[in-house]
Amino acid sequence: MLADLLGIPPQLLFGQLLLGLISGAFYAVLSLGLAVIFGMLNIVNFAHGALYMLGAFASYFLLKILGINYWGALILAPIIVGAAGIVIERFLLRRLAGVDHLYGLLLTFGLALVIEGLFVKFFGASGLPYPTPEALKGGVNLGFMFVPWYRAWVVVAAVIVCVFTWWLFERTKVGAYLRAGTENPTLLQAFGVNVPLLTTLAYGYGVALAGLAGVLAAPITQVAPLMGSNLIITVFAVVVIGGMGSIMGAAVTGLAMGMIEGLTKVFWPEASATVIFVIMAIVLVIRPAGLFGRTA
Amino acid sequence: MSRVSNEVIRLTDLHAFYGESHVLHGIDLDVHEGELVTLLGRNGAGRTTTLRAIVGLIGHRTGSIMIKGEETIKSPPHTIAHLGLGYCPEERGIFASLNVEENLMLPPQVGSKGMSVEEIYEMFPNLAERRKSQGTRLSGGEQQMLALARILRTGADILLLDEITEGLAPVIVDRLGEVLAELKARGFTVVLVEQNFHFARAIADRHFIIDQGHLAAVIAADEVEAKADVFDDFLSV
Ligand SMILES: Nc1ncnc2c1ncn2[C@@H]1O[C@H](COP(=O)(O)OP(=O)(O)OP(=O)(O)O)[C@@H](O)[C@H]1O
Ligand SMILES: [Mg+2]
Numbered sequence: 094m095l096a097d098l099l100g101i102p103p104q105l106l107f108g109q110l111l112l113g114l115i116s117g118a119f120y121a122v123l124s125l126g127l128a129v130i131f132g133m134l135n136i137v138n139f140a141h142g143a144l145y146m147l148g149a150f151a152s153y154f155l156l157k158i159l160g161i162n163y164w165g166a167l168i169l170a171p172i173i174v175g176a177a178g179i180v181i182e183r184f185l186l187r188r189l190a191g192v193d194h195l196y197g198l199l200l201t202f203g204l205a206l207v208i209e210g211l212f213v214k215f216f217g218a219s220g221l222p223y224p225t226p227e228a229l230k231g232g233v234n235l236g237f238m239f240v241p242w243y244r245a246w247v248v249v250a251a252v253i254v255c256v257f258t259w260w261l262f263e264r265t266k267v268g269a270y271l272r273a274g275t276e277n278p279t280l281l282q283a284f285g286v287n288v289p290l291l292t293t294l295a296y297g298y299g300v301a302l303a304g305l306a307g308v309l310a311a312p313i314t315q316v317a318p319l320m321g322s323n324l325i326i327t328v329f330a331v332v333v334i335g336g337m338g339s340i341m342g343a344a345v346t347g348l349a350m351g352m353i354e355g356l357t358k359v360f361w362p363e364a365s366a367t368v369i370f371v372i373m374a375i376v377l378v379i380r381p382a383g384l385f386g387r388t389a
Numbered sequence: 390m391s392r393v394s395n396e397v398i399r400l401t402d403l404h405a406f407y408g409e410s411h412v413l414h415g416i417d418l419d420v421h422e423g424e425l426v427t428l429l430g431r432n433g434a435g436r437t438t439t440l441r442a443i444v445g446l447i448g449h450r451t452g453s454i455m456i457k458g459e460e461t462i463k464s465p466p467h468t469i470a471h472l473g474l475g476y477c478p479e480e481r482g483i484f485a486s487l488n489v490e491e492n493l494m495l496p497p498q499v500g501s502k503g504m505s506v507e508e509i510y511e512m513f514p515n516l517a518e519r520r521k522s523q524g525t526r527l528s529g530g531e532q533q534m535l536a537l538a539r540i541l542r543t544g545a546d547i548l549l550l551d552e553i554t555e556g557l558a559p560v561i562v563d564r565l566g567e568v569l570a571e572l573k574a575r576g577f578t579v580v581l582v583e584q585n586f587h588f589a590r591a592i593a594d595r596h597f598i599i600d601q602g603h604l605a606a607v608i609a610a611d612e613v614e615a616k617a618d619v620f621d622d623f624l625s626v
Contacts, residue, residue: 269495272486280482283444284496284543285470 106359107238113355114348115244115313118251119306121347123328124335125258126302128343131332132275133295136186136197141328142321143205144300146212148174148307149316153223163226166308174304175297182296187289205322212318220315247309254305255344262340271295330373336383346384395422396455397547397578398443403452405435405442405602412438414602415452420547425569425579427589429624430599436582437479439599440549443580444476445469456547472547473500475540479551479582483524483532490520493539500544509538512568530561537568547578554585562588586624598623 123141130138151173152166161169181204189196225243232241262268273281274291282288307321314320328347335346350369357365364371376384398420405413413435420426428436442450445466454461456472470476475496484492493509493516510517513534519527527535533553540548554562562585569592572579583589589596590613598606598619606619613620 266494269487269491273484273495276484276486277482279446279466280478281495282466283446283470283476283478284540285467285499286497287467289465289467 101359103237109355109358110352111238111240111244111355113352113358114248115351116354117348117351118248119310119324119347120328120331120351121344122251122254122302122306122309123325124332124343124347125255125340126299126306127328127332128299128335128337128340129258129262129271129302130296130299131337132340133271133278133292134182134186134197135194136189136201137194137329138296138299139198139202139325140181140204140208141201141300141303142325143208144174144178144303145307145310145321145324146209146316146318147177148304149223149311149314149320150212150216150307151304152308152311153221153316156223163224163308163312166311167305170308171301171304174307175301178300179293179297181300182293186296187292209318209322216318218317218319220317220320223311223316225312243312247313250309251348254302258302259340259344327369330369332383333373334369334376334384336386339383339385342383342385396420397422397457398580399453399455400439400443401453401455403439403442403454404450405438405447406449407438407447408449412602413442413450416599416602416604418597418604418607420578420580422578423573423576424594425573425581425592426595426597427581427583427593428597428599429583429586429589429620430605431624434599435602436599437551438602440476440551440580440582443469443549444474470496470543470545471499473545475499475543475545475548477536477540477548477550477553479555481532481536483527483535485523485525487524488520489516489522489524489527489535492524492535493520493542496539496543498543500546502546503544504541506542509542512541512571513538530557533557533561533565537565541572546576547580548572549580551582552584553581554583554588566592586620 123145127138127141130136148170151170152163155161155166155169156163185200185204186197189200229243229246232239262271270281270286270291274286274288278288310320331347331350332343334350335342350372353372354365354368357368380386396419400416400418403413403416404411416439428439430436438447441447443454443456445461445464450462452462456469456474459472461469461472484495487495493506504512515531516535516538519531524535525532537550537553553565557565566588569579569581573592581589581593594610596608596613597604598608600623605623606616608616608619
């Protein structure tokens, strides 16, 4: 097979592909949230990485203080982060409606610095451990590679979240409101839809997805204040490649970019850290609206 | 506030602003239940702005806007439609990211007597055929039908229609004329902004002539002949 032909051990190839798929799962869920937020609020949410971190910390404290396990955290942490997002939108971002979008970017960037700074101050920069849930310990040997159950679950969970969000946007009434609100919020409001509420909910949902990604990451990466700050840079590149505000684009591009990163690790390890940014540059030149973006 | 029993819209000293520019300078007008009135005037007279002010799309407005006896000048925009208002904007406002059916179903219910989807498709057969097409793939005439159809579904009984005949072929304009006559017969109250006076004249009960943000004249249907000079003064370019 191909891997043998190229003289690459299949364990390495598939191992990296799986790792890439897992990174891709996080890219997909995080960029999905960014796309939802950008659509309704026209804001590039720089606080996304910090809110992802908040999701991981929420699971940590739910376990430590309340004894609520991973599965409980999977439900509760996104709700907690979503609620934090609703407060942020309602009391901070809303005040910026009508001014240049740059202010939203600056505000969310500042928020990320403040939130991450506070967490570093109180918990130190190093990570706190979060256990893999009992049911997902171990893995399965596929012959050519070993797949840990937890990592497989992360990919499945990400796909479920992406499909659910797509369904929500494309097949429900709320989704029709969100699409219409992205296009022409004032007319939608004149029809009697409470657009300010819809906007708050969109932001809440977008950051709840970040919180969910944080829960998924907790057993893999450790819970650390700066866990989101590096990841989010790559996620922004993914969003640019997929096209701002495109739900499908965010999900598909996220998974694809993770895989490409994984493959690059196999064939040209030195380039793996930059490959996504190179792709971003090429896409920006050839198709500035992104692969799935609507060109105006 | 006193309210003439069948008065559904009353504007009193309505002023509207776009930023610094003062566009409406104290409009007073009233529309009765079941009436079809037009807002006529030259380009830039302020007719669109009057409709936009009524539905709450003008952020800075003062004076009084009573809808069915309720003051709405300070109401949040999304609450105003629920008094039974349906708005068809000048640019039609069909959503590109929604298909025809989603566009049709989009506006929330604002009254109980809305037309059913079947009735609407009967009234506008083209829309039925193209229900799965992207909204903005429709022809101009079909988009206009859709913009009208979607507010008929909501149960709105006051329709604010902005230049619905603009740029359409004569056969479609005729069809819209029939539709409006039918809506009037069904008891809808209609405020029609029109450039096409010929079209407006055939169906209207009264004409409000707006000039430079002021109400310049009110002319009942039976005075149109006698007051032809007023139309000449304010409508000819
Ligand atoms: N968004 C806006 N910002 C600033 N001024 C505006 C805006 N929209 C309209 N105006 C100005 O307000 C005045 C009234 O415009 P309006 O759209 O109400 O006119 P109209 O009677 O509907 O005419 P028409 O549709 O034929 O142009 C015009 O002088 C116009 O230039
Ligand atoms: Mg106009």
